[in-house]
Amino acid sequence: MNPIAERALARAREIFSPGASAKKAPTRKFWTTSDEHRLAELYGDTPMAELIATFGRPDYAIYGKAASLGLKRSAAYLASEHACRLRRESKAGEAFRFKKGQRPWNKGISFDCGGRSVETRFAPGTMPHNNVPVGTERVTDDGIRQRKVRDDGPAHRRWKSVHSLIWEEAYGEIPPGHIVVFRNRNTQDITLENLELLSRAENMRRNTFHRYPPELKDTIRQLNKLRRAINEASHEK
Template sequence: MNSLAEQALARARKIFSTCVNDIAPTRRFWIESDEKRLAELYSDTPMPELIEIFGRPDHAIYGKATSMGLKRSEAYLASEHACRLRRENNPGVEFRFQKGQKPWNKGISFDCGGRSTETRFAPGTMPHNNMPVGTERVTADGIRQRKIRDDGPAHRRWKSVHSLIWEEANGEIPPGHIVVFRDRNTEHLALENLELVSRSENMRRNTFHRYPPELKDTIRQLNKLKRAISEASDEKQND
């Protein structure tokens, strides 16, 4: 393993070892005694008391009660502890439209007047920042693109220049295929440097097996550390 890989592995071990020591259980499982007690209390016990009894947030208690088919009693729903929307039979009824009542703007047509007409785009007008067809740009990934149209969705108005070069010589790119750079240099746009491959083949080329042996070994060690973290987390949750 080269020095760069050893340094990366040392840093990863330090980070992951700290994570293992700091891991806290993020989920508590309901045991049979908890379920039995919840079944006895849920119908008439206010939620703040249930939270204190079970040491769980309200959404966890509501979720467990729902999965068990538990319901609040009629007496509880009528009490001051229940949510207003559940306590009242028809909240907000006095603020609703009554049957036969007409809204104030019924029958009034919209007249688009005012000064808004001065600032509207006229048919066929392009915004001031529109780039003409033929303009080229470079993406954050270093891919050169060329604008090929003004209409249609924005993502279809631009196309990679290397794809255009390949299509000019070979025709349309078949479905499920892409054009890639043989030497992985996105600035080398010569036709002989372009290659048509399937998406699955491109994915295979960019997997773990393309890395040098020393980097593969580092990745394996990192995966072992991740598994150790996962196992430590499971053990703490089961305690």
């Protein structure tokens, strides 16, 4: 077995063995019914510092349990000095808000940064130095041949796969939710006879491992588990 796989297997045995699990697994403190009743009695008027000391839990755990139980702070507590300033004063920050109908100081002022930046700005219609003409073709990392079809618009819409263009020339526009795929999965065989129109859902079903026999699917699952264990061991190393 690969040394990394051996270390991953040893690590898994160490973590999931009964003795190691008891020592290393984080302990979770569950809320009992009596804890919930006690929290319901205290939450309305008790400061958070006292609740933390009483229940031995962090504030976020107490806030979360109170929310799940539908508990609220009392009006007297919200008016006291223990409450958060923003909750205690409903009009906190009102003096700094925009008033209705207030005119911003920069309304109607055109932006002009000035300086020498004007000399280095792109003029309207200027194309970048790496621009290529419409009709240029390229091959993606996945082996898909693309052709440039326009110079304007978003960058991802300026290029289109050649096999999709061939399909559209023969059968018209590709319907929404559909793609053109290669029948023999050879991306270099760009012929109309090798192209097929599929819905994205059907393409997903064809590519998923659920189409394989049960014994092969189980093997794929085991290989994926081993691959994850190897990756975790490599990261730890």
